[in-house]
Amino acid sequence: MEEAYEYLKANFEITEADWDIIASKMVEKRFKKKDILLEPGEQENMLSFLSKGMLRFFIPTEEDKDNDITYDFMFEKKFFSADESFLTRTPSLYGIEALSDIVLYRFTYDDLQDIYKKTGSADRIGRIAHEKLFLERSQRLYSFLKFSATERYQNLFKENPLLIQEIPQKYIASYLGITPQALSRIRRQIY
Numbered sequence: 001m002e003e004a005y006e007y008l009k010a011n012f013e014i015t016e017a018d019w020d021i022i023a024s025k026m027v028e029k030r031f032k033k034k035d036i037l038l039e040p041g042e043q044e045n046m047l048s049f050l051s052k053g054m055l056r057f058f059i060p061t062e063e064d065k066d067n068d069i070t071y072d073f074m075f076e077k078k079f080f081s082a083d084e085s086f087l088t089r090t091p092s093l094y095g096i097e098a099l100s101d102i103v104l105y106r107f108t109y110d111d112l113q114d115i116y117k118k119t120g121s122a123d124r125i126g127r128i129a130h131e132k133l134f135l136e137r138s139q140r141l142y143s144f145l146k147f148s149a150t151e152r153y154q155n156l157f158k159e160n161p162l163l164i165q166e167i168p169q170k171y172i173a174s175y176l177g178i179t180p181q182a183l184s185r186i187r188r189q190i191y
Contacts, residue, residue: 044082053102
């Protein structure tokens with residue numbers, strides 16, 4: 001749980017008293033590689049801090065269950081949830097899968113509402129965290145409109161050089177909006 005505190009301290013102004021309230025609601029949860037944290041169609045009820053490991057967010061396809069669409073990755077030291085489902089209390093349009101063994105610190109939607117009521121900084125932390133998420137998603141959309149698949153791959157590799165090597169190529173290809181064969185050609189050209 002110390003990683004969550006260090007992250008909050010480094011990125012936001014948080015008092016010890018506010019941290020104590022937040023920490024009192026957090027529960028550690030571990031998942032194995034390939035575990036599904038959230039199935040598409042389930043309602044997201046957890047806000048989680050990814051302490052160790054990596055995740056992918058995926059959209060199922062009707063035609064082929066083995067070829068779903070990877071639309072995002074999540075790496076260590078970040079908060080995450082299936083935001084639309086979490087905030088609107090509706091079924092999620094996508095799922096979340098562990099790409100490695102992971103350690104999370106989580107709390108429920110109701111606990112988050114309680115934290116908002118009892119702390120002075122949680123509202124601001126939530127707002128800033130969602131602003132950062134909005135900017136990340138805007139940058140991703142911009143990259144799809146502006147850059148080639150090769151440039152998107154190179155940017156992804158620059159951002160997470162070690163972790164990206166551990167992600168199956170079919171997920172990276174899907175994330176980039178290309179086929180695994182096209183990704184192989186890109187990798188051959190680069191290396």
